[in-house]
Amino acid sequence: MAESRTRIRDASRRSWAEPWKVKMVEPARWTTRDYREKCIREAGYNTFLLRSEDVYIDLLTDSGTSAMSDSQWAGLMLGDEAYAGSRNFYHLEENVRKYYGYQYVVPTHQGRGAEHLVSQVYIKQGDYVPGNMYFTTTRIHQELAGGTFVDVIVDEAHDPQSEHPFKGNVDLDKLEDLIQEVGSERVPYVSLAATVNMAGGQPVSMANARAVRELCDGYGIPVLLDATRAIENAYFIRQREEGYRGKKVAEILLEFCSYTHGCWMSAKKDTLVNIGGWLALNDQAKFDDARNLVVVYEGLHTYGGLAGRDLEAMARGIEESVDDDHIRARVGQVEYLGNKLLGWGVPLVVPIGGHAVFLDARRFYPHIPQDRFPAQRLAAEIYLEAGVRTMERGILSAGRDPATGDHRYPKLELVRVTIPRRVYTQAHMDVTAEAIEEVWWRAGEAKGLRLVYEPKYLRFFQARLEPAE
Numbered sequence: 001m002a003e004s005r006t007r008i009r010d011a012s013r014r015s016w017a018e019p020w021k022v023k024m025v026e027p028a029r030w031t032t033r034d035y036r037e038k039c040i041r042e043a044g045y046n047t048f049l050l051r052s053e054d055v056y057i058d059l060l061t062d063s064g065t066s067a068m069s070d071s072q073w074a075g076l077m078l079g080d081e082a083y084a085g086s087r088n089f090y091h092l093e094e095n096v097r098k099y100y101g102y103q104y105v106v107p108t109h110q111g112r113g114a115e116h117l118v119s120q121v122y123i124k125q126g127d128y129v130p131g132n133m134y135f136t137t138t139r140i141h142q143e144l145a146g147g148t149f150v151d152v153i154v155d156e157a158h159d160p161q162s163e164h165p166f167k168g169n170v171d172l173d174k175l176e177d178l179i180q181e182v183g184s185e186r187v188p189y190v191s192l193a194a195t196v197n198m199a200g201g202q203p204v205s206m207a208n209a210r211a212v213r214e215l216c217d218g219y220g221i222p223v224l225l226d227a228t229r230a231i232e233n234a235y236f237i238r239q240r241e242e243g244y245r246g247k248k249v250a251e252i253l254l255e256f257c258s259y260t261h262g263c264w265m266s267a268k269k270d271t272l273v274n275i276g277g278w279l280a281l282n283d284q285a286k287f288d289d290a291r292n293l294v295v296v297y298e299g300l301h302t303y304g305g306l307a308g309r310d311l312e313a314m315a316r317g318i319e320e321s322v323d324d325d326h327i328r329a330r331v332g333q334v335e336y337l338g339n340k341l342l343g344w345g346v347p348l349v350v351p352i353g354g355h356a357v358f359l360d361a362r363r364f365y366p367h368i369p370q371d372r373f374p375a376q377r378l379a380a381e382i383y384l385e386a387g388v389r390t391m392e393r394g395i396l397s398a399g400r401d402p403a404t405g406d407h408r409y410p411k412l413e414l415v416r417v418t419i420p421r422r423v424y425t426q427a428h429m430d431v432t433a434e435a436i437e438e439v440w441w442r443a444g445e446a447k448g449l450r451l452v453y454e455p456k457y458l459r460f461f462q463a464r465l466e467p468a469e
């Protein structure tokens with residue numbers, strides 16, 4: 001009997017599913033297009049100014065939006081809310097040492113708290129801070145401390161269509177040229193991000209991290225890591241770099257961090273918590289300075305602006321975040337959405353990033369000039385179409401040049417469709433993909449926007465816009 005049957009399923013393909021099941025749900029509300037028209041107008045065409053309850057699928061950010069596990073929720077009940085010396089701090093410190101490999105840990109309320117400390121401790125007025133593409137909050141703290149950020153990422157990072165597997169890499173020639181030009185004493189550290197958010201969630205190779213370290217050792221310059229999505233970076237190294245295939249993501253992470261002298265961390269991303277961050281350093285003198293400063297800005301050095309329970313959720317989140325099945329499902333869901341859109345010809349940044357799919361607004365709206373905010377318009381259109389919230393990563397996010405006051409015109413004009421961890425199902429991805437394809441199909445009709453209110457710092461969070469004509 002068996003011989004006469006024809007197999008219909010493609011037996012070479014075996015699917016995998018998320019390594020968790022849902023225990024609690026939060027309702028999400030579908031709205032009408034008329035209602036959404038009113039909402040986006042009232043929000044000044046800025047998706048940051050929408051109310052969350054008016055959003056159906058919230059892909060604004062992966063920051064603080066993860067679903068915590070039952071173990072993390074149980075950990076909240078074990079919060080030791082002592083002002084000083086909470087046992088949860090020591091658990092966090094132990095796990096940062098074990099999984100990231102740094103010696104000294106300062107907790108902070110979130111990533112920018114750590115960015116503030118590290119910038120104040122390392123940077124002097126007139127310094128230059130080279131990095132593999134700017135990040136909004138990272139750069140503003142470097143500038144407020146008196147530094148000038150200099151982009152030394154490889155050229156491929158600025159090309160949304162380049163298939164380079166490690167578009168987050170530092171261009172070693174650009175880095176060395178800068179050091180030669182300004183002198184190593186004016187370069188307090190190299191600001192290395194993994195993965196690179198603004199380039200589209202693109203990874204840095206292990207070979208590149210090793211080479212950056214070697215180069216910097218020659219000049220006595222430390223390398224500091226923005227470790228916010230370093231685990232996603234480690235996963236990409238395993239997938240794409242020779243020699244790492246069979247390794248555990250946890251091992252790769254540890255090796256990667258070993259090429260750096262410390263890190264700052266937004267635990268709201270990789271670490272699967274709703275709030276938290278840390279600064280970790282190997283240099284004891286710099287740690288002493290940071291630990292002193294944290295008392296001024298965040299709280300005592302064993303809580304850093306967090307409750308004991310938050311520290312416990314972070315300590316447990318670190319362990320879960322390096323699990324191989326977790327990270328495969330996390331990046332795999334982003335890939336699923338990206339591949340669906342690519343299959344329909346929607347213009348995206350390739351390769352698909354680790355935390356988000358980045359839509360190429362220049363190719364959606366070639367008829368809208370960059371100073372008419374094409375990516376901002378695209379994010380508004382996606383919301384109007386299906387109540388899906390995304391975020392602009394283009395000229396509005398890039399802000400103004402502090403010296404000239406002009407817009408900075410980034411090569412990349414993108415919309416980030418960011419996937420929270422462990423929150424949405426494949427069906428949510430399907431609804432999102434169909435809405436984006438619909439907007440792509442009608443792209444010729446869209447018009448630009450103009451600013452009506454612009455705050456001084458990190459303007460994209462609070463700016464208000466209106467249709468340009």
Ligand SMILES: *Cc1c(COP(=O)(O)O)cnc(C)c1O
Binds near residue numbers: 110137193265266
């Ligand atoms: C989110 C983020 C930060 C800042 O962290 P917050 O927790 O939002 O303050 C820094 N670097 C990168 C790459 C980020 O994505």
